[in-house]
Amino acid sequence: MEFTILEEDKTKIQFQLNGETHTFCNALKQELLRVKGVVIATYKIDHPLIGVPEFLVQTKGIEPRKALKEALKNLAKKAEDFKKEVKGL
Numbered sequence: 001m002e003f004t005i006l007e008e009d010k011t012k013i014q015f016q017l018n019g020e021t022h023t024f025c026n027a028l029k030q031e032l033l034r035v036k037g038v039v040i041a042t043y044k045i046d047h048p049l050i051g052v053p054e055f056l057v058q059t060k061g062i063e064p065r066k067a068l069k070e071a072l073k074n075l076a077k078k079a080e081d082f083k084k085e086v087k088g089l
Helices: 022-034 064-087
Strands: 002-008 012-018 038-044 054-059
Touching: 012 022, 012 064, 022 038, 022 054, 022 064, 054 064
Parallel strands: none
Antiparallel strands: 002 012, 012 054, 038 054
16 A cells, blocks of 8 residues: 555645555545544545545544544554454354
């Protein structure tokens, strides 16, 4: 995965995740929307085969990078919990 920031200010960050698909992007979007202070979290992929996911995150009362870090931390924890559950089967 390659993370490229396209635009950033105090309440907004726009970035690309080269090498990712809808699977990870949907999960990240949902976690971002759970973070308190995130107003908008969305992404687009212009071409289904060769497009690069482009995210837009807009916040109020929290820095966009901090919101992104929190969402990624939560997503990693959920993945680890799921891994433990599967091992227990």
